[in-house]
Amino acid sequence: MNQQELISIIDYTLLKPGASKADLKKFCDETVEYGFRTVFVNPYYVPYAYNLLSPYGIKVGAPIGFSLGGATTHAKVEETGEAIRNGAEEIDMLINLGALKSREYDVVKKDIAEVVKASKGLTTKVIIETGLLTDEEKITATRLVMEAGADFVKTATGFNGGGADVKDIQLLRSIAGNKIGIKAAGGIKTYEDAVNMVKAGADRIGASSAIAIINGQVFDGDY
Template sequence: MDIARFIDHTLLKPDATEEMIENLCNEAKKYNFYAVCINPYYVKLAKNILRNSNVKIATVIGFPLGANTGKIKALEAEESIKDGADELDMVINIAALKNKDYDKVKEDIEEVVKKAKGNALVKVIIETCLLTEDEKVRACNLSLEAGANFVKTSTGFNGKGATVEDIRLIKSVVGDKMKIKASGGIRDYETAIKMIEAGANRIGASSSVKIVQDSIK
């Protein structure tokens, strides 16, 4: 298994500098990671560095709280695609989900999906650590109904990240109709493999180089 092709090499810290993003992109080219995952501010820079590679550019929408409106998320998505993003990792409206305002949650996702259609993949971050099991199931179904491509576990900014149990639960809901991205707290090869075996199609990690190096020991 080429573990690198499962990985979105990630740097979303608010204090990330241009030099750090350049290093991230160069590592992605060196190790042939599937994508880099960066904040929207750096999409143009990453596009320039990665222009002659097959590394995709993923950026985040409504990150990390998911609390802005669907229209704002749609504008953010539109601008990110224009700047060169291939994939959009958007955070659901967690408060709306908690309030059982399911139409609002779905509309929120649909706003981004409409902007992305034909231009970018949409991964919906449901922030599993903040949800009950029933809410996780509901979030997965709403993401599926809204036409998103992936369900993603976590932002990595709100406590506990991906768990094998959550990946199995998500897989049981979406089956082969959507893909799954496990993110948050995946720092070694063994954990990454467990996520993939449980059903993850993509791994979001900042410890990507270590994961690949562990795989060839």
Template sequence: MELTDLIEKLDYTLLKPTTTKSEMMTFCNETITYGFKVIFVHPYYLPYVCALVSEHDVKVGAPIGFSLGGATTKTKVFETQDAINNGAREIDMLINLGALKSKAYSMVKYDISEVVKASEGLLTKVIIETALLTEDEKKIAAQLIVEAGADFVKTSTGFNGGGATFDDVKLLRSIVGPDFGIKAAGGIRSYDDAIKMLELGADRLGTSGAVAIISGKTSTAEY
């Protein structure tokens, strides 16, 4: 794969809770230098980051319900609308894990569909936190996401006990079919791992180690 093609598939992220403004500026400068097309930051930083990258071909995304997923649907909807008003152009929401584990599937689907509506046509990805789910729960979650009208199923935040695995990418592709989006995220630290994730069916990769990955190094990023 050409390096330019890989860069197109990387969502560069800076979501650690202690991120400072100066770190965010460095992150934006790296985004511009290396040509990343999509970046994700906490909603608080959206106005600042959008201003920094406004003259470049960069979409800024925001996580919703991050990083536990237990907020009410009304809260997630407001957070989505607020993020869009502050410049977000992609939305990554976290599924309600407690509702999923409780088999409250209609609630899970409703939660997703309301955020999809609030996204007003913007690309919406739904994080299922694969490390916390059984195989059956992963299958059910992926199907609910498709039914709720989202665009992608996303493996993980990287903050809750594990990240993307090759097996999870293969499993999700077998559930959602060939045309639905899959984003692998959390713990992707090397060029080889990134390429394998894509070969197994991922369409996008979320990583805070994007610079190391495209430089042929192994990232030491925590998330």
């Protein structure tokens, strides 16, 4: 996989809670310079990033229920609607981990389905936090994501331990088949890491370390 091919599937992210507007401006400038197609920023910064990036045809995405997933479905739906009104064109929501662990699968599925509905046809990805789940729970979560109508299952936020793992990507792909996409995120720090995720079955890569990755460097910062 060459550099341009990798750039085309990376969601460049800046989700640090203390990121300033100056940090966002630098981040957006880098996005334009390197040609990333999609970025993810915290909901507060969606309008700012949209104004800077939309002239270049670059999509801005928003995380929903981030980074714990325990918000009510109503809150997630409202957050989704506001993000879209502010310019978001992709949605990455966090699954209700407590409900999943409690085996309240109808709650989990409805939570996802309502956000998918609120997304009005935009690409919707569901973060399942693989580092906090058993293999059985990963399988169940992926099936619920598919049944609820989301477009992708995503490995992790990068904030709650664990992250993208080749074995997890292979497991998720074995369940998802070609019905939904898989986004590998959390702890991807090198070009080799990213390529290995793609080989294992990932369609998208989420990384705050995107520039270091494509330049073949080792990234030692946070997600």
